[in-house]
Amino acid sequence: MTPSNPPADSAPESPARGTLRGAPSRHARRWKERGILSLLNSAALFSVFITLAILWVLGAETSNFFAQDEVSVGEFFGTAQWNPLLGAEKHFGIWSLVCGTFLVAGVALLVAVPLGLVTAIYLSEYAHPRVRAILKPSLEVLAGIPTVVYGFFALTLITPALKTFSEGFGSFNALAAGIAVGILILPIITSLSEDALRAVPQSLRDGAFGLGATRFDTSFKVVFPAALSGITSAVLLAAARAIGETMIVALAAGSTPKVTMDVRDEIQTMTGFMVQMALGDVSNYGVEYYSMYAVAAMLFVLTLAFTLVGSWIRKRYREVYD
Amino acid sequence: MPPQMAETLKTLANAAPDAEESQEPPKAAVRMVGLNSWYGDFHALKDISLELPENRISAFIGPSGCGKSTLLRWINRMNDAIPSARAEGTLEIHGKSVLGPATDVVGLRRKVGIVFQKPNPFPKSIFDNVAFGVRLHLKASKSEVDEIVEWALHRAALWDEVKDRLHDSALGLSGGQQQRLCIARAIAVGPEVLLMDEPCSALDPRSTAAVEDLMLELRKSYSIAIVTHNMQQASRVSDYTAYMFMGNLVEFGTTADIFERPQRQETEDYITGRFG
Numbered sequence: 071m072t073p074s075n076p077p078a079d080s081a082p083e084s085p086a087r088g089t090l091r092g093a094p095s096r097h098a099r100r101w102k103e104r105g106i107l108s109l110l111n112s113a114a115l116f117s118v119f120i121t122l123a124i125l126w127v128l129g130a131e132t133s134n135f136f137a138q139d140e141v142s143v144g145e146f147f148g149t150a151q152w153n154p155l156l157g158a159e160k161h162f163g164i165w166s167l168v169c170g171t172f173l174v175a176g177v178a179l180l181v182a183v184p185l186g187l188v189t190a191i192y193l194s195e196y197a198h199p200r201v202r203a204i205l206k207p208s209l210e211v212l213a214g215i216p217t218v219v220y221g222f223f224a225l226t227l228i229t230p231a232l233k234t235f236s237e238g239f240g241s242f243n244a245l246a247a248g249i250a251v252g253i254l255i256l257p258i259i260t261s262l263s264e265d266a267l268r269a270v271p272q273s274l275r276d277g278a279f280g281l282g283a284t285r286f287d288t289s290f291k292v293v294f295p296a297a298l299s300g301i302t303s304a305v306l307l308a309a310a311r312a313i314g315e316t317m318i319v320a321l322a323a324g325s326t327p328k329v330t331m332d333v334r335d336e337i338q339t340m341t342g343f344m345v346q347m348a349l350g351d352v353s354n355y356g357v358e359y360y361s362m363y364a365v366a367a368m369l370f371v372l373t374l375a376f377t378l379v380g381s382w383i384r385k386r387y388r389e390v391y392d
Numbered sequence: 393m394p395p396q397m398a399e400t401l402k403t404l405a406n407a408a409p410d411a412e413e414s415q416e417p418p419k420a421a422v423r424m425v426g427l428n429s430w431y432g433d434f435h436a437l438k439d440i441s442l443e444l445p446e447n448r449i450s451a452f453i454g455p456s457g458c459g460k461s462t463l464l465r466w467i468n469r470m471n472d473a474i475p476s477a478r479a480e481g482t483l484e485i486h487g488k489s490v491l492g493p494a495t496d497v498v499g500l501r502r503k504v505g506i507v508f509q510k511p512n513p514f515p516k517s518i519f520d521n522v523a524f525g526v527r528l529h530l531k532a533s534k535s536e537v538d539e540i541v542e543w544a545l546h547r548a549a550l551w552d553e554v555k556d557r558l559h560d561s562a563l564g565l566s567g568g569q570q571q572r573l574c575i576a577r578a579i580a581v582g583p584e585v586l587l588m589d590e591p592c593s594a595l596d597p598r599s600t601a602a603v604e605d606l607m608l609e610l611r612k613s614y615s616i617a618i619v620t621h622n623m624q625q626a627s628r629v630s631d632y633t634a635y636m637f638m639g640n641l642v643e644f645g646t647t648a649d650i651f652e653r654p655q656r657q658e659t660e661d662y663i664t665g666r667f668g
Contacts, residue, residue: 271512273508273510273512274512274514274515276470276473276508276512277508277512277513277514277574277577278514278524279470279473279501280468280470280501280505280506280508280578281501281502281505281524281525281528281577281578281581282497282498282499282500282501282502282525282528282529282581283498283524283525283528284498287528291524292514292524295515295516296514296515
């Protein structure tokens with residue numbers, strides 16, 4: 071092409087070509103990118119660091135506990151008498167605390183699983199979108215109530231109500247605490263299960279309806295089984311939450327560690343014991359002080375196990391639809 | 393074949409005798425007179441009148457959004473799931489009214505099976521997929537369910553491929569096998585009419601051929617209505633073809649007439665690819 075003068079009425083120059091100041095040099099830009107990246111990295115690493123620090127403290131203090139003369143690993147895991155404070159002889163058998171914990175968590179799950187699953191199926195399969203738009207947020211409000219409120223709710227409302235049914239209920243008892251914990255974990259089960267149910271492809275519902283299945287058949291025989299892995303993991307997550315719940319059991323379940331299946335009894339959970347230790351004026355470096363860490367480590371392992379099994383089930387048994 | 397099984401099959405398949413096809417026009421399985429349908433304010437089907445003959449394959453063709461799927465989904469009331477959908481007019485299957493609140497929708501859907509565009513087996517075993525509808529509708533003993541499942545899988549030309557892994561997950565089957573499983577699942581409850589909503593559009597050519605062969609085989613026992621985007625498919629498998637456009641039934645006739653001697657210019661334009 072031969073060079074020629076531009077036509078007189080050529081398009082105006084782009085303003086970006088003119089006198090505007092150029093972008094930062096390539097060098098400066100690269101350093102800025104690096105700075106941002108390391109800032110983001112350290113923000114993400116911070117939570118990892120905190121977790122590791124907590125684990126380290128837990129581990130160190132737990133080994134301090136087992137280094138004491140009065141305790142042995144065999145007694146801790148092998149016996150069920152927990153009596154770290156009073157009496158001539160102190161006993162550190164974790165199982166009475168574990169038993170109390172599982173009693174309360176068991177009651178909570180018995181309350182929350184049926185109720186939560188039925189609610190989830192209703193919300194996902196039956197409810198009109200408008201009803202759902204009101205119900206689901208109000209369920210999530212339930213999750214925002216401070217647990218101390220549930221605690222005195224159990225103490226001042228549930229327990230007196232239970233006492234009208236049976237004189238056998240103590241002022242502190244496992245059932246009232248379990249019911250309150252059940253209400254606490256209800257939104258977790260409902261919300262996560264509902265998510266799992268709604269993730270089931272519509273084509274499966276169409277298939278069932280097309281075969282003449284009623285809405286009930288479709289919900290319970292097709293959609294629910296298809297969502298079972300998500301529902302199981304929701305229940306395990308809620309179980310971990312119930313096991314770790316502190317305020318309600320500290321207020322309403324009592325402080326008498328014992329191995330029992332009687333929900334009318336006063337019991338003590340692992341978390342309840344830790345509250346008692348942390349609030350009480352125990353000597354800072356006595357064996358009962360260190361026992362708090364051993365119990366915390368046990369609790370950590372238990373809830374971690376539930377969480378891990380839950381996410382494993384979700385991954386392993388999730389049906390993959392393309 | 394054990395006599396008991398023969399009995400089951402007779403009630404299930406409503407099997408027409410595999411006789412020579414007479415030249416007389418067949419009876420109508422599905423009859424529509426002045427059928428109109430709306431989604432909210434949108435007029436999706438306009439005054440449709442036609443008769444789908446018994447034991448024949450009728451294909452519905454037309455550009456996307458022409459109403460052919462809507463029409464199909466009224467025949468077994470799948471549109472009930474769409475709150476804004478409503479229909480007026482006459483729609484009958486073997487003389488029994490389909491529309492209207494008095495219709496037993498569960499019974500209707502047992503009589504009118506449906507196969508969808510994308511294979512949608514339940515995340516259950518192959519066996520349980522086929523047994524699902526049977527267990528819903530029949531008080532059958534375990535051995536009767538076994539029999540029906542085997543029969544349906546044979547009928548869907550799938551038995552030989554799955555007989556050794558009946559209790560494996562149906563999701564492990566190939567797409568074409570899954571679609572034939574969905575057909576087996578549909579015929580296991582003993583329908584009279586089979587609706588197929590683009591049953592091959594998600595399948596590879598080989599699987600498509602298998603499903604088409606199956607349709608030609610099933611035609612002896614069932615009245616089949618198929619929605620398809622594939623005009624070769626319509627001309628290959630169907631006895632009758634309906635061309636729809638913008639909610640109107642433009643032309644309905646034997647497939648030979650529609651493809652070779654269309655009466656309407658629009659039909660010819662669509663079929664020859666000048667439009668759509």
